[in-house]
Structures are given as structure tokens and as C-alpha cells.
Amino acid sequence: MQKVNEIKNMDCDFIPLVAQVMEIRKRGDVPLAYIRTYGCQQNVADSEQVKGLLSQMGYEFTDKPDDADFILFNTCAVREHAEDRVFGNVGALKALKRKHPSILIALCGCMMEQEHIANRIYKSFPFVGLVFGTNYIHELPQLLYNCLVNGKRLVVRGNKDTTIYENIPTRRDGTFKGWLPIMYGCDNFCTYCIVPHVRGRERSRNPENILEEAKQLIANGYKDITLLGQNVNSYGKGLPQENKMTFAQLIGEIDKLEGDYWLRFMTSHPKDCSKELIDTIAQSKHISTHLHLPFQSGSDRILKQMNRHYDRAKYLEIVRYAKEKIPNLSLTSDIIVGFPGETYEDFKETLSLVKEVGFTSLFTFIYSPREGTPAAKMDDPVSYQEKNKWFQELLALQESISAERCASMVGNSCKVLVEGVTGKENILQTRTSGNIIVEVEGDSSLIGTFQNVEITSARNWILKGKII
Ligand code: SAH
Ligand code: SF4
Ligand code: F3S
Numbered sequence: 001m002q003k004v005n006e007i008k009n010m011d012c013d014f015i016p017l018v019a020q021v022m023e024i025r026k027r028g029d030v031p032l033a034y035i036r037t038y039g040c041q042q043n044v045a046d047s048e049q050v051k052g053l054l055s056q057m058g059y060e061f062t063d064k065p066d067d068a069d070f071i072l073f074n075t076c077a078v079r080e081h082a083e084d085r086v087f088g089n090v091g092a093l094k095a096l097k098r099k100h101p102s103i104l105i106a107l108c109g110c111m112m113e114q115e116h117i118a119n120r121i122y123k124s125f126p127f128v129g130l131v132f133g134t135n136y137i138h139e140l141p142q143l144l145y146n147c148l149v150n151g152k153r154l155v156v157r158g159n160k161d162t163t164i165y166e167n168i169p170t171r172r173d174g175t176f177k178g179w180l181p182i183m184y185g186c187d188n189f190c191t192y193c194i195v196p197h198v199r200g201r202e203r204s205r206n207p208e209n210i211l212e213e214a215k216q217l218i219a220n221g222y223k224d225i226t227l228l229g230q231n232v233n234s235y236g237k238g239l240p241q242e243n244k245m246t247f248a249q250l251i252g253e254i255d256k257l258e259g260d261y262w263l264r265f266m267t268s269h270p271k272d273c274s275k276e277l278i279d280t281i282a283q284s285k286h287i288s289t290h291l292h293l294p295f296q297s298g299s300d301r302i303l304k305q306m307n308r309h310y311d312r313a314k315y316l317e318i319v320r321y322a323k324e325k326i327p328n329l330s331l332t333s334d335i336i337v338g339f340p341g342e343t344y345e346d347f348k349e350t351l352s353l354v355k356e357v358g359f360t361s362l363f364t365f366i367y368s369p370r371e372g373t374p375a376a377k378m379d380d381p382v383s384y385q386e387k388n389k390w391f392q393e394l395l396a397l398q399e400s401i402s403a404e405r406c407a408s409m410v411g412n413s414c415k416v417l418v419e420g421v422t423g424k425e426n427i428l429q430t431r432t433s434g435n436i437i438v439e440v441e442g443d444s445s446l447i448g449t450f451q452n453v454e455i456t457s458a459r460n461w462i463l464k465g466k467i468i
Helices: 014-026 041-056 080-093 096-100 115-124 138-149 195-199 205-217 247-255 275-283 302-305 311-325 344-357 384-407
Strands: 031-035 069-077 106-109 130-132 153-154 177-183 224-228 263-267 290-292 330-337 361-366 413-422 427-432 437-441 450-459 462-467
Touching: 014 130, 031 041, 031 138, 041 069, 041 106, 041 115, 041 138, 041 224, 069 080, 069 344, 080 106, 096 427, 106 138, 106 437, 115 130, 115 330, 115 462, 138 153, 195 437, 247 263, 247 275, 275 311, 302 344, 311 344, 330 344, 330 384, 344 384, 361 384, 384 450, 413 437, 437 450
Parallel strands: 031 069, 069 106, 106 130, 130 153, 177 224, 224 263, 290 330, 330 361, 437 462
Antiparallel strands: 413 427, 413 450, 427 437, 450 462
16 A cells, blocks of 8 residues: 655754854854755755755855855765766865865765765765755754764765655745645656655655645745656646646646736646646646656657656557647746667667657657666667767757747747846846747836737747747
């Protein structure tokens, strides 16, 4: 039988104790923290909880590591490149610790959940005082207290507990765009992917808590709310019977909340993407017309090897249904090029699927072996150089499709959310419900507001428009 998720409130006893210690230890007027986040939105949301906790412990935030009392890197393990960046940047902190011995340097997140990485960090970077895995955020006050008071190095990882801690404070980076985690972990074990190994088993938050947080976000003026999970379509597994809800029902309930806002979600797994969900989007008031639906490969043979549990035909059927029900649907996807054993024939199936669907944009990756995953042990005869050639071919194809899609929008008008400045004088960056960027002329006082714009021109995947 499926274990019911346990939902607990956090123990806050150590928060005032750290605040007292830092009152004495701080280098400047207030204790300062520097937090750097790598990886996906789940990590961004985790860092927002870390910042919420640090705020309660009296810390303020700086973007200069040199000024900080506490430096934390929240790391990502999804590809080798992400890990290499972390190793490089951590190495550079050695001089800082020498200059300011009282600072505490810490690493957390997905990379730290891998034993070989945690060991390497412990051995190679003696100036790193604290390492904690993805399932320890609720323990941060206690961990900090122990490091600061005892001066001992701490490494905690591998917590298999699936309890969800509900009252961790959140200090959001944005004032009008907000991340709202609805579930944690992943049970899918795609053969290439490290995420289930570093984030643990899938567990869903209580719908009431999610709805309450959504309500607060809307009341606080958030205009663009993204529901987060590695596979939001399987939301609800393991919830107690009285709280049972599908993802379609959950997002349908949130959509009923009054207000002027957009609701997004990521990521959807094609194997669980239901018609019920698409119907809910089609009938909703606030859910964006954007569906991010990673297909990874267009070849059925490779999809099987990837353990994705759908085939090309099923993917295309969802896309057909979604396009029929949702006018102006904007589709995006993730693709892996060069999975072990993939041939050029397989890759051509990916190209043909890309042509057939007509995505707005794509997130494309060259396969990166992850220690401990089944794919890392598979034969991988194609050279990196060859995979890179295929990759370039895919980029060129998508570029022409994006350009065509964008060009077809010229003359249309649509609602956009003004997100920020562009660096070009008086030009603002805005985004459509379909997640397409539109540059418009305007004043920075419009940031965080919805506007109606007319699309006046297109360049590759960027649109230009004017406010009407
Ligand atoms: N849970 C999400 C994605 C998480 S990782 C989902 O299932 O869609 C984000 C993307 O990184 C994946 O969709 C995949 O395209 C890519 N990715 C994951 N592991 C990878 C690996 N080992 N090498 C290359 N790309 C990878
Ligand atoms: Fe990784 Fe697959 Fe889970 Fe996505 S669904 S996080 S790709 S194992
Ligand atoms: Fe990276 Fe962890 Fe996200 S591995 S992609 S930060 S879940």
C-alpha cells in the first residue's frame, strides 16, 4: 500500500539561538548572507526557503561574497557542466576564507546528495564548513548553530524521510512572479536522470496548504504564479483519502481564486498528461496557454531505453488534443541529443517530431552521463563531436521554426506581463501567456503590470511590439 505523506510543522527552536550568535560574530552592522543558486526552479524555490529562514535568524542579503558572513551555493547535479561550474566557483572561495576566517562557507542542493561528490568536497575543500542535502532545509537553523558554536565541519545527506515541512518561511526573489512547489521528488527513474537519486521519492503537499499559499500570493500582488514539481501530472499520489486530488482538480481549484493573475506549471510528463488537464486549461480563466511537455527523443526505441513510458504516437496524440482544445497554444519541450546507443536514424526521428509539432522554443541538451544511473553503464559509441554536429542541426531547425512562428504573430495583439528592463534605453521586456518575449517601448514604472500590446515585428524568437 502507498504510504501516506506525513506533513509536519517545522521546529523553530534554533532560530533565536543563531540570531544571538550572529549578533556577536557579524563582521559588519548586520549579519550578511550571499546565496547563489544553480539549476532548476525547484532549487530557486528551495533557496527562497533558505533565505526565509536566514531572514528570521537576523541575516540580510548581499550580492558580494566578499561582504558576507555566510556563503551558500545551492547546487545542481543534472549535467556534468552544472557540476563543473560549482567546483570552479567553490575553489575560488578559498582565498576569501583565508581573508575572513570567521565566515561560514556552505554547500547544499542536489550535488551534495551524491556520496562521491560530498566526499570529494570534504577532502578537496577543507574551507567548506557545512554541506547539507536536499532534505535538510528545515534543519538549517540547527545545522548553522552547530557549525557556528562548535566550529566543526558538518556533512549531512541521504535523508530518506518523506515528511513535508509546512511552515518554513519563504523570502521570494520576485515581487510579481512567484514559484509555488506543489510536490517534491520524483518516482520516474528515467534512465539518464539523477533527479530521483538526489531528490528522493515523490511526495505531494496537501491541497489546502497549496491553495492557501496561492491565495496569499494573489493577495500580495503576484501576477504570474508557477506550480512546481518534477512531474506535476502525477500530483496527489500518497495523499490521504480525504484530501485526494488530481493535478487537473488542483489547478482547477486554484483557477477559481479571484484576481488578475496567470497560472503556470512545470514540468508535465507526457505519460501522465491527461485530457482532463487539457480540458481544465481550455476552460480556465487564469491558466496560461503554454504547455511545457518534454519529449526527450522522437525515437520509440530510445524512449524505451530512457524508461519514459510513452511513445511517439501517444505524445503526438496529446499534442493534437491540446492544440484542438486550446487556441493559440504555445508548446515547448526538452530534448536530449546523443543518448547512449542513439543512431543518426533515431536522431532523425527527433528532428521529424520537432518539425511536426512546431514548438515555440526548445531546451536542448547533449547527453551527460550521471554516475549511478542505468544509462551511464550503457554502451555509448558515438563521439561527443558527432553528437555536437547533430545538436547543431537540431538548433538550426528549431531556429527556423521559432522564426516562422514569431513572424506569424506580427500584427496580432495580446496581453503581456511587463517583467523588467532590457538594458536598451526605454525598452522593456515583457512576456506573453504563451511564454514568448516581447520587447516594447515604455517606462520602468510599468514593471509588474499587465499590458496589451500589438506585435510589430519579429526576430528569431524575440518579438517587438507597442503598448496599445
Ligand atoms: N522533471 C522534468 C525535468 C527535470 S531535468 C521532466 O521530467 O521533464 C530537466 C531536463 O534536463 C530534462 O527534461 C532532460 O531533458 C535534461 N536532462 C536530465 N538528465 C540529463 C542528462 N543526464 N544529460 C542531459 N540532459 C539531461
Ligand atoms: Fe528526471 Fe524523468 Fe523524473 Fe524528470 S521525470 S526528474 S527527467 S527522472
Ligand atoms: Fe538540478 Fe536538482 Fe533541479 S539536479 S535540475 S537542481 S532538481
